[in-house]
Amino acid sequence: MATRIVYTDLDGTMVGPHGSFWTTAGGEPTSVPADALLELHRSGVPLVLVSGRTATQLMETARVFAADGAIAELGSLVTWDGGLASELLTGDLPERYAGREPVHVLDELGVVEQLVAAHPGRLEWHAPWHATHSADAMLRGNVDTVAVDAWLVERGWGWLTMNDNGQVPVTPDMTLAAEGLPPHVYHLMPRGISKGEAIRWDLARRGLTPADAVAVGDSVSDLEMAAAVDRLFITANGAAVPGMAERIAALDNVSVTEAPMGEGWAQAVRASL
Secondary structure: OOOOEEEEOOEOOOEOHHHOOOEOOOOOEOOHHHHHHHHHHHHOOOEEEEOOOOHHHHHHHHHHOOOOEEEEHHHOEEEEHHHOEEEEOOOOOOHHHOOOOHHHHHHHHOHHHHHHHHOOOOEEEOOOOOOOOOOOEEEEEOOOHHHHHHHHHHOOOOOEEEEEEEEOOOOOOOOOOOOOOOOEEEEEEEOOOOHHHHHHHHHHHHOOOHHHEEEEEOOOHHHHHHHHOOEEEEOHHHHOOOOHHHHHHOOOOEEEOOOOHHHHHHHHHHHHO
8 A cells, every 4th residue: 555645533543541642542551653653754654633623722733743734623624834724614504604614604593502402411512622613513412413414404404414523531511411321522514524525625735646545533424534545444442333333344445453542543554654
């Protein structure tokens, strides 16, 4: 595999518990991910971070990992040149809202308030990380995304979709009443925005093709990268999430790593070089 660029998710993929690059999924110290990152940089293959985090949050992380760019907000914002250049991708945002940030349109329409009210105790803002997003409403809870999409269509908001970005740990500040259900992070955003579409845009900007690229991830939203790259690796922890095995089996260019999180990420990187 002649990889010319690697796109990677962060949380639960490149970094493990508490966002640490230096611990295994079980919390033990490890240098395995760092060793693989060094090999990647020595090979001259650029690394691009792809995350649900905001561009501001990714900026310093990209510097620490010496990344060549970052794709923020689940594919909404592509940045390069150390964050000095960027492109906001708005997908299927209706033409009547052209030139506006999607998050402001959602606020004006009251979409999030109505959605939360329709799912009492099962959905809330993913505070405080939701506050600086441009293209999506970042929520947490446990809902059926297919049912949410149908609910949006019924209200004339079919241009929106609810993306599942994976599980998150339960924290004391959560007010969710759905006990026993693992909380997930969701991104409510215009259709046509995805990590995969952002990768396609970035590859075209670089003069590369999907055949040149590899991606690594762990969540349902990361599966959207498969169509934009030659090979997608899903770390073992992501593949173990209920329903993921069936989704992975439906794609012919997805491989699952033996190890979870950072150690699995390292396996994916080494397999790509």
